[in-house]
Amino acid sequence: MTVVALALAAAAAVVALLVIQRSRRLSPHQRAVRDVLDAADALEDRLRVAKAEIEAVAGDHGPNPVGDAMREMLRQRLWLRDHGGTATPEQLAGVRDAIDAARGRIEHQLERIEEARSPRD
Numbered sequence: 001m002t003v004v005a006l007a008l009a010a011a012a013a014v015v016a017l018l019v020i021q022r023s024r025r026l027s028p029h030q031r032a033v034r035d036v037l038d039a040a041d042a043l044e045d046r047l048r049v050a051k052a053e054i055e056a057v058a059g060d061h062g063p064n065p066v067g068d069a070m071r072e073m074l075r076q077r078l079w080l081r082d083h084g085g086t087a088t089p090e091q092l093a094g095v096r097d098a099i100d101a102a103r104g105r106i107e108h109q110l111e112r113i114e115e116a117r118s119p120r121d
Helices: 002-025 028-058 065-083 089-117
Strands: none
Touching: 028 065, 028 089, 065 089
16 A cells, blocks of 8 residues: 555655656747646636626626626737737737736725625724
């Protein structure tokens, strides 16, 4: 049993080293694209939480900032799919900034929800 555990740990270490080496070989452009995709993934995760929070407070009525942010994220992902291979570093930074701005707007909405939920003294 111990031999199996050691073999699995060694295999995991080898895989980790290969992943680290591979990430170091990425070009600056590939790293920028990866960073944009990571930002989009983080926004998507945050939007799922925000949607649940907003619906818990406001129901399905009223403005839908989460839907707007989801559409923005989808627009950015489609742009990246179509143009990411030839995008300049400035364009990739602009996409990343747009995603970060959308995340900031959602964070602001979540702060407002938290304030509304907090009892006033």
